[in-house]
Amino acid sequence: AHQIRNMTAQAQKLMLLTRKFSWALSGTPIQNRVQDFQSYLQLLQVDPVMEPAWFKRCIEDPLKKGSEPALAALRALIMAVTLRRTKQNAN
Numbered sequence: 001a002h003q004i005r006n007m008t009a010q011a012q013k014l015m016l017l018t019r020k021f022s023w024a025l026s027g028t029p030i031q032n033r034v035q036d037f038q039s040y041l042q043l044l045q046v047d048p049v050m051e052p053a054w055f056k057r058c059i060e061d062p063l064k065k066g067s068e069p070a071l072a073a074l075r076a077l078i079m080a081v082t083l084r085r086t087k088q089n090a091n
Contacts, residue, residue: 034060034074046081 022044038055048054059077062070 034063037074037078041077041081044081049077 024040024043026040035055038049038052038060041055042050042052044050049059059070059074063074
């Protein structure tokens with residue numbers, strides 16, 4: 001999944017694969033930019049947030065302006081599509 005976040009030509013080819021289920025494994029869903037997470041959503045085909053234009057309009061641009069609702073939406077989205085290992089369940 002680390003390669004997906006950059007949307008390289010190789011990553012774009014992965015998006016074209018026909019699949020019934022998708023998983024992505026990463027140490028962190030957002031490495032440097034919030035767009036990193038959008039790339040995962042695109043791979044996982046999470047509609048409508050997988051669409052770059054929708055994500056930019058509803059999440060990315062409002063976040064740049066300091067929008068609290070956009071931050072809450074991003075947090076909710078991350079909680080909905082990721083599994084997180086906590087210190088409590090690490091052992």
